Amino acid sequence: MKRKVVIGFLGTQMDLGAGPGRWEKWRPTVALGQHEDFQADRIELLVDQRRFNNLVKTVQTDLRQLSPQTDVCVHDVYVKDPWDFELMYSALFDFSRRYPFDLEHEEYFIHITTGTHVAQICWFLLAEARFLPARLIQTSPPRDRAQGMQGSYAIIDLDLARYDQIAQRFSKASQETTEFLKSGINTQSPKFNRMIEQIERVAMRSRAPMLLMGPTGAGKSQLARNIFELKKQRQDLSGRFVEVNCATLRGDGAGSALFGHVRGAFTGAQSDRAGLLKSADGGLLFLDEIGELGLDEQAMLLRAIEDKRFPPLGGDKEVSSDFQLIAGTNRDLAVAVREGRFRDDLFARLNLWTFYLPGLKERAEDIEPNLEFELSRYARNYNEQVRFNREARQAYLRFATSADAVWPGNFRDLGASITRMATLSESGRITVDVVQEEIQRLKRHWGDQQSDTPTDTSLADLLGDAYADLDRFDAVQLAEVVRVCRASRTLSDAGRTLFQASREKKAKTNDADRLRKYLARFDLQFEQLHRLN
CATH class of the missing domain: 3.40.50.10770 (Hypothetical protein VC1899 like domain (Restriction endonuclease-like))
Known part of the structure; x- marks a missing residue:
C-alpha cells in the first residue's frame, strides 16, 4: 500500500x-x-x-x-x-x-x-x-x-473519464461538435471523420494557425467558417469572421487590403484604411489560396502572426490585431518553398496544424449523405421540398460514384448539380429523365473543361515513335495519369489523387517521387505536361 x-x-x-x-x-x-x-x-x-x-x-x-x-x-x-x-x-x-x-x-x-x-x-x-x-x-x-x-x-x-455520467456528457458534446464541423452531414469516410475529430480537439485547445489543404471545392472555406462559429459559441472568439481569397490580391492593393494604409501612402489613397487583419481583431481570419500571396505580403503576415502588431502601408505607427489565422491552399506549399515562391519561415509557422481535405472522388462514400444535405439546403433557400424517385436516386448515385464522374469542382459541382435537378423537377420529385439530362449536362461540361484529355492521338504526339511500342493496356493507364497531371497544379497533388488508396497503407509516403518515376518510364516530366496544357 x-x-x-x-x-x-x-x-x-x-x-x-x-x-x-x-x-x-x-x-x-x-x-x-x-x-x-x-x-x-x-x-x-x-x-x-x-x-x-x-x-x-x-x-x-x-x-x-x-x-x-x-x-x-x-x-x-x-x-x-x-x-x-x-x-x-x-x-x-x-x-x-x-x-x-x-x-x-x-x-x-x-x-x-x-x-x-x-x-x-x-x-x-x-x-x-x-x-x-x-x-x-x-x-x-x-x-x-x-x-x-x-x-x-x-x-x-x-480525471473526468472516471465519472461515467460526466464522461458520457463530454462524449455527447464532442460528438455534437464534430457534427457541427461537418455541417450536420452524416459523413461515412473513416479517414475524413478521424480528421474532423482531430480538428475539433485542436480548435478547442489551441489558437495557433491552422492550414487546410485540398483541391478547389473540397470545403475549406465552409470548414473554416464552422470552426469560427464553434469557437464563437464557446466564447473563445469575440470578433468577426473575415475571409479573403489571396488570388484576388495583386500589387499594392494586396498590402493595402490586408494591412490597411494611411492617407497618401500611394496614388489614390485619399483616406486611411483599416485593412482585413485589423477587421479580424478578436476574431478569425481565413486566408484562402495563401500560396498566391506575394513574398512581401508573406513577410508582413508572419510578423503580424507572431507579434500581433504591424504597420499599415505608408505608416510609421503600428496597429495591433489579435486574430486567429486559418489558411487554405490547393497548392503544395512545401514545393512552393523549394521553388522560392513561399517563405519557409511562414510555412513553418503555418505547418503546426495541417489538415488535407480530400476531394469528392476520394470520398465516394460521402456522396449519398451529401445529396440529402444539398436537398435540405435547397429547401431552406427556396422554401420547396424536393425528393428523388427511388430509381432516379439509384441512377444518379451510380453515375456519381463511377469513373465517368470526375467532379473537378468537387462538392461545389455536386451542390450545383443537385440545385439544377431540384429546380427542373416537377411536383417536388426528381425523376429518372431529369437525372439523365443532368448526367449528359455534366459530361458535356466536364468534356469542355478537359478537352485536353489525352486520346490515342495526343499520346502519340507526346511519345513520338515510342507510341508504336506501347501496349494498349499501358496506353489506357498512361492516358489517365496524364489527364490527372494536367488537371493538378503540382506533382504532389497529382500523386495524392493517383495513389490515394495505397498511400493510406504506408507509414511514409512520397507520392511525387512515385509519380515522377512512373512518368520517367515514358521519358515524360510533369512540367512538360503542363507546358502542353
Whole structure:
C-alpha cells in the first residue's frame, strides 16, 4: 500500500481553538486525523509560522493525540496578500516545483477546505495541470453533533473519464461538435471523420494557425467558417469572421487590403484604411489560396502572426490585431518553398496544424449523405421540398460514384448539380429523365473543361515513335495519369489523387517521387505536361 500524504493550508480561522472547548468544535485540519477509513501517513501543513506558530503547535499536539501514526510537517509559506491571485499562484507553484514527490511509494491529496478561496482555486488549477500529481480531498463539518466532530470527507479525482455520467456528457458534446464541423452531414469516410475529430480537439485547445489543404471545392472555406462559429459559441472568439481569397490580391492593393494604409501612402489613397487583419481583431481570419500571396505580403503576415502588431502601408505607427489565422491552399506549399515562391519561415509557422481535405472522388462514400444535405439546403433557400424517385436516386448515385464522374469542382459541382435537378423537377420529385439530362449536362461540361484529355492521338504526339511500342493496356493507364497531371497544379497533388488508396497503407509516403518515376518510364516530366496544357 502506498503511503497517504495530505497537503494543505492550516485553517487560521477554522482550525482555531484553545482549552478543553476546542474539542467541541469541528476543525478541518484536526479532523483529518479522526477518520478510521482514511488515515494519513503524513500531513504537509502550509502556514505563515511567524504569525501562527502557537496555532501550529496546538494542531500538531491534537493530531498526535488523535492519530499517532501521522507525521505533521510544517512549511513556512508567506504570501503578502492571500487574496491576490498572482501572488498565491506563484507561491503554490514554487512549492510544487520544490516538493520531492515520490509517486512510486506515495499517493497525494490536496486539502481544499482550508485557505482562502483564491488558494482553493490555485490548488485546483495546479492539480488539474498535473503540476501537483494529486487528488483533491474536501472535509465537511458534521450534520449532527451526536456523530462526533470528525465530520465527513470526499475525494475528488480530476480525471473526468472516471465519472461515467460526466464522461458520457463530454462524449455527447464532442460528438455534437464534430457534427457541427461537418455541417450536420452524416459523413461515412473513416479517414475524413478521424480528421474532423482531430480538428475539433485542436480548435478547442489551441489558437495557433491552422492550414487546410485540398483541391478547389473540397470545403475549406465552409470548414473554416464552422470552426469560427464553434469557437464563437464557446466564447473563445469575440470578433468577426473575415475571409479573403489571396488570388484576388495583386500589387499594392494586396498590402493595402490586408494591412490597411494611411492617407497618401500611394496614388489614390485619399483616406486611411483599416485593412482585413485589423477587421479580424478578436476574431478569425481565413486566408484562402495563401500560396498566391506575394513574398512581401508573406513577410508582413508572419510578423503580424507572431507579434500581433504591424504597420499599415505608408505608416510609421503600428496597429495591433489579435486574430486567429486559418489558411487554405490547393497548392503544395512545401514545393512552393523549394521553388522560392513561399517563405519557409511562414510555412513553418503555418505547418503546426495541417489538415488535407480530400476531394469528392476520394470520398465516394460521402456522396449519398451529401445529396440529402444539398436537398435540405435547397429547401431552406427556396422554401420547396424536393425528393428523388427511388430509381432516379439509384441512377444518379451510380453515375456519381463511377469513373465517368470526375467532379473537378468537387462538392461545389455536386451542390450545383443537385440545385439544377431540384429546380427542373416537377411536383417536388426528381425523376429518372431529369437525372439523365443532368448526367449528359455534366459530361458535356466536364468534356469542355478537359478537352485536353489525352486520346490515342495526343499520346502519340507526346511519345513520338515510342507510341508504336506501347501496349494498349499501358496506353489506357498512361492516358489517365496524364489527364490527372494536367488537371493538378503540382506533382504532389497529382500523386495524392493517383495513389490515394495505397498511400493510406504506408507509414511514409512520397507520392511525387512515385509519380515522377512512373512518368520517367515514358521519358515524360510533369512540367512538360503542363507546358502542353
